[in-house]
Amino acid sequence: MDSHHLSLTWVLLVFLALPTKFAIQAHGIKPTRLLDLAIRYYTFKSHNNFKTGKLYNINLPSNFAGINVTTVKYRCGSLKRYGASIQEFNLGVGVDVHPYVERVLVVTQNLGHNWSNIYYDNYNQLLGYQLVSPVLGLLAYNAGDDSRFSIESEVKISSPNVNGIKIDFSNHTTKKNDTLHGKIQMCATFGDDGNVTLQKEVAPNICATTSQGHFGLVVQSPILLPERKKIKRWKVAFGSAFGAAIGAFLLGLLLVAMFVKVKKKARLEELERRAYEEEALQVSMAGHVIRPHNVNNNPHHHPR
Structure with a gap:
């Protein structure tokens, strides 16, 4: 104690x-x-x-x-x-x-x-x-x-x-x-x-x-005074190292969070781009589709 x-x-x-x-x-x-x-x-x-x-x-x-x-x-x-x-x-x-x-x-x-x-x-x-x-x-x-x-x-x-x-x-x-x-x-x-x-x-x-x-x-x-100073310096050094470690850990978490956010945003943009391209492709193909005529509705058609 x-x-x-x-x-x-x-x-x-x-x-x-x-x-x-x-x-x-x-x-x-x-x-x-x-x-x-x-x-x-x-x-x-x-x-x-x-x-x-x-x-x-x-x-x-x-x-x-x-x-x-x-x-x-x-x-x-x-x-x-x-x-x-x-x-x-x-x-x-x-x-x-x-x-x-x-x-x-x-x-x-x-x-x-x-x-x-x-x-x-x-x-x-x-x-x-x-x-x-x-x-x-x-x-x-x-x-x-x-x-x-x-x-x-x-x-x-x-x-x-x-x-x-x-x-x-x-x-x-x-x-x-x-x-x-x-x-x-x-x-x-x-x-x-x-x-x-x-x-x-x-x-x-x-x-x-x-x-x-x-x-x-x-x-x-x-001898007593240097010992007290030594203990105090050790506490300061330990506190500084501990604080630096905590700071590095928090900075690492921040960087990871930013990286995940960027990746997520890029993925969403990629999905949106693909969805847009697929929709545009479907519209383009719709203009080239030949629909069959209904022969029953053609008045000039006579069965043989």
Whole structure:
């Protein structure tokens, strides 16, 4: 199954996992965003009241097998003063929440190696690169009683420091094959605008950022791009040859039809010519036929 079919399958699984009303509202949203909305839905559905400072593991439906989700509720003031460490993410001192709310629910995602491909399929800038880690996500939602915002409203976590938020991939890197061995790992940040930002690691298997989002480790894989181009050229060549064959076949049918029509017309003309000649011959011969006289009607005839 190719990547395009896998992407469609994932989207279908997300829709099947969501309530009908929610799925209808999510129609037209890109697959990566739809996945975030589904995870948010099941995160808030799993508990009626999250306790501040307690780590929760979120149980997702079987359709989302391979995805690990955890969440912790913080007071925004405490989060800014002390920072926090949640799974693979380290939020340094000074992180801000925008817009400001009293309490924030921080959600981390580990999409695993299967679901991470949904990002590879939907970000064309990754052509020529290969994921060597699962995609890890960091998102935040309003968890307070602020009347300006509804519960589950998405908020943004950011840091004024360049390396204010760090992501540790040490426990999630895949073993590289001979083709990828020795390649330099890069940190990939998947933006909401569909763009990918590549940066160097700040330490082995550790990336840094200034805001929440989705992140992964990639290595350059020059072999992948020519293969895709080769397949595309093969498809174009096959399509051209197939189109030419169809065109030749249709042209052949047209020529045969024209030939049959000409032959039929010539045959009709020949039949008409023969019929005309036979009719003319009969008329000509009629003028030379001697009709016998009726002797009974001849008054000068006397029998002997």
